Amino acid sequence: MKSNVIVNFYAVGFIGLFILGSTLVQAKEENDLSWLRFISEKSYDGKSNDLVTAGLGIEAMENGVVPQFSDSLVPTSEELRRNSIFTKGTAGFGVIYGPNVDASTGSLVNNELIAGSEIMAYADNGSGDENVSLLLQVPKRFDWETPCVLAVPVAGSASLFRDIATIGYWGLQKNCAVTYTDKGLGNGFHDLENDTVTRFDGIRLTAQDAGIDSLFTADIADDQRHSFLNNYPHRIAFKHAHSRQNPDASWGRDVLRSIQFALFQLNRLRPSETDDLDAANTMVIVAGNSNGGGAALYAGENDREGLIDGIVAAQPQVQLRPDDRVSVVRGERTIEGTGRSLMDYFTYAILYQPCAAIATPNAPMRQAITQAEQRCHSLKERGLLQAETLPAQGLEALEKLQMYGWEPESDMLHASHYAIAPTATAVKYASSHGRFGVEERLCGYSFASVNEQGTPQPVPKNELAVIFATASGGAPVGSIDIVNDENPSGPMKDALSHSPSNGKQDYNLDGALCLRELVVGNSENALRVQAGIAEVQGSADLGGTSTIIVHGRSDARVPVGFTSRPYLALNSLTDHQPNVHFYELTNVEHFGARLPGYAENFVPIQPYHIDALEIMYAHLRHGTPLPPSQVIRPMPGEDGEFDSAHFPPILMEPHPSDTIRASMGRVEIPD
Structure with a gap:
């Protein structure tokens, strides 16, 4: 009560x-x-x-x-x-x-x-x-x-x-x-060059004029800011990455x-x-x-x-405290433990997703991964792949992603998800978790507006003026993107740059390996990031609060095996009165985006999110029981259009073959 x-x-x-x-x-x-x-x-x-x-x-x-x-x-x-x-x-x-x-x-x-x-x-x-x-x-x-x-x-x-x-x-x-x-x-974007920031209502002002009304002003003294810009002009700081x-x-x-x-x-x-x-x-x-x-x-x-x-x-992006009592079973596969941190699965993804695109030639946005072959070759040279031929390397990379925890239903999404800039997200979270300032340029990365050739430029004034309404909290947005400051010929948009160690245009494998070390290594920077990751890990103890989780099986951005499934399992151990109801959805990925190849293969999660709200409302207002945990199997429309027939309901009495069971740290997921 x-x-x-x-x-x-x-x-x-x-x-x-x-x-x-x-x-x-x-x-x-x-x-x-x-x-x-x-x-x-x-x-x-x-x-x-x-x-x-x-x-x-x-x-x-x-x-x-x-x-x-x-x-x-x-x-x-x-x-x-x-x-x-x-x-x-x-x-x-x-x-x-x-x-x-x-x-x-x-x-x-x-x-x-x-x-x-x-x-x-x-x-x-x-x-x-x-x-x-x-x-x-x-x-x-x-x-x-x-x-x-x-x-x-x-x-x-x-x-x-x-x-x-x-x-x-x-x-x-x-x-x-x-x-x-x-x-x-x-x-909250801080244009360091012009020293302008975003106010609470989106209006751009100088940092001095905005004062404490600023959504975010970088914690950097003026002399340090000018020194930084002398070496790295046109750079941008933003709140999630650089608030320390x-x-x-x-x-x-x-x-x-x-x-x-x-x-x-x-x-x-x-x-x-x-x-x-x-x-x-x-x-x-x-x-x-x-x-x-x-x-x-x-x-x-x-x-x-x-x-x-x-x-x-x-599809909660939730990270859990380690607990080796947890296990998740789907079919013949059992995964032990409480999932993975976002930095763990993002830094693993950006290593192998570009090469894995070779194995999915008909996947959405596959043609956008223009450096897939070079990334495969570089991974092979570093000993991170063993296969000799390019097709075999693509399959090996895809298998590595599956073995690490991505569902097979995610295979066709790796190409498009890499095209949606996971490196920028990984840098954002690494900088945030480690409390790094913009001037520290973690792993040689920074953020700036770039021109068509990929070199940093002043942010176009019309972009910056409306960034409150157009951005999603960081780069990329408009011409602002992630920059590889270690590119051999000078700072360059990361996707167009070359790795400094080999001079190859391979999506900056050096930078990706640096980010990976922050998760698995023991450098000073890695220890800072790992300490920050530990601060965000949850207990899954909800004190018996009525809870519904809906998550797509095909989610490649926030994989269900790293998040919702182990959350249900850990809750069954830590909560004195477990009351989490989990609905896993087939043919549902993360974005629900109107992207080429998506609507024909997937349905959006949002209708189920709203249905779950209706179920929760009826439960709290009228005492209606919450349906048990279950797998629900929506089907995409052949023409990419949807009606209610494509969305089977959440059932009060699901078929036994679709029922999800959780007890004492063990979750069983039907195929």
């Missing part, structure tokens, strides 16, 4: 100014809300503007035409909000799921614009160095009699508005308030704070005739996708005040 602990600090009251608009004001709370700093409150009428589509309407998102800025060099905060909310959605958006689909029935509804208010704040220690962004959306039709809050930790490293049209809308449909957090990541804070370790705390923020604000807004909202009388569901899914689980592990009633995590 929930406790009433949180109500105690509401009794303290709010001290300080609160004003409308985007002017920053300081909130001074005597107790648990001392970290909260309010920014703005705005109202949207549901006609000219709204909470879900920023006035665009769902049709604009379905059409996929990105709205234009009146002046891309000087965008307004409202334009940046609008373009941040805008999403083309994954396959099936607007048909199977989305703001125009009634999640409880699956039927299309009028494209009603939802009126309400938005309140923005920072969670910070007072220095402006943390500035974890928080956003609360309160629909005009909020149900004060049976109140509910949906807490959404944002996916990836992106800004606050990313998941409104894909997850948050569901809560607004239910007349719940929705609270978001960027988990200390967000689109390892923010992933605080994801659970950040989600809990977003809930506290929501309850505090709802009490400020509540009608006088209604009771105070607290942990006991307000239903709280946490829902996140990918990184957001991992943060949702971490929040449950850190929830000692009973804030959370239910968790719904889709």
Whole structure:
């Protein structure tokens, strides 16, 4: 049962100014809300503007035409909000799921614009160095009699508005308030050359003018910055990689704070005739996708005040403390242990995925891997492959990925996933975990805008001005990409560069091996990174909180065998009252993207994420039992289009051959 602990600090009251608009004001709370700093409150009428589509309407998102800025060099905060909310959605958006689909029935509804208010704040220690962004959306039709809050930790490293049209809308449909957090990541970009940063509302200012309103300002003195730029001009720092804070370790705390923020604000807004909202009388569901899914689980592990009633995590990027009692069985294969850290499987992937593309000639985006042959040859020269012929080397690389833990169903995704820049992601996480500054250029990597030849250049002004709305929390975005500073002829876009040791254009194998050493080696840098990885590892102890995890079997980005499966197994050991329900989906990969070759072979996970939210809502509101863990087998459409027939439901009584079993650290997954 929930406790009433949180109500105690509401009794303290709010001290300080609160004003409308985007002017920053300081909130001074005597107790648990001392970290909260309010920014703005705005109202949207549901006609000219709204909470879900920023006035665009769902049709604009379905059409996929990105709205234009009146002046891309000087965008307004409202334009940046609008373009941040805008999403083309994954396959099936607007048909199977989305703001125009009634999640409880699956039927299309009028494209009603939802009126309400938005309140923005920072969670910070007072220095402006943390500035974890928080956003609360309160629909005009909020149900004060049976109140509910949906807490959404944002996916990836992106800004606050990313998941409104894909997850948050569901809560607004239910007349719940929705609270978001960027988990200390967000689109905080520092252009070191011009010393400009991103403010909380996306507006670009000089670092001095932004002050503590900056989403992120690199921790580097001016003289050091100038010295760095003399050697490496045009470089960019961004928050997830270069904050020196390892923010992933605080994801659970950040989600809990977003809930506290929501309850505090709802009490400020509540009608006088209604009771105070607290942990006991307000239903709280946490829902996140990918990184957001991992943060949702971490929040449950850190929830000692009973804030959370239910968790719904889709394809969670979660990392677990080692425990050799855990085992996962699928068919004739048993994998021991609690999965792998993100840095482990990413650095392994970037070694072998380019060569493995040789073995999947018809895979999506295979032709984009132009240096596959060179990477195979370089791996052979380093003794990392034994096969003599190129086809055999491709097969050997693919087999290595399978043996390391990728499912065979992921085989055709390795080429496209390598094309979606995993090296940039690995560098981001390595820098973050090890708390490296931008000037340290871990493994010889940095970030900059690059021209067509791949050499660093000043960031185009129109790109930088709107980066809050266009970026996903790091590179690559627009012309900004990862740079190999060790390229023999000078700094070069990594994908076009050469390895310094052999002079070959082999996707910079030297850099990839350096990143791998950070995970498996014992250098000073490796020990820093490994210490950071240990800080983010979870316990899988959710204290009996009702939890649903949905994950695709074909996921090559966040493989299910490294994350959700061992999480279920470890939960059966560490949780005194295990209550995790796991639904594994065949023919589902990570992105749900409208990429060539995807829709014909895979279905998106988002409809199942929304279905799981419906199941959780019915469980918490009406006591409906949660379906047992099971394998569900959706099938892609032949023409790449989807309807409900492609998405079999989550069953209350699955066939025994589809039932997943977990007990005492052992999970059995049907084929």
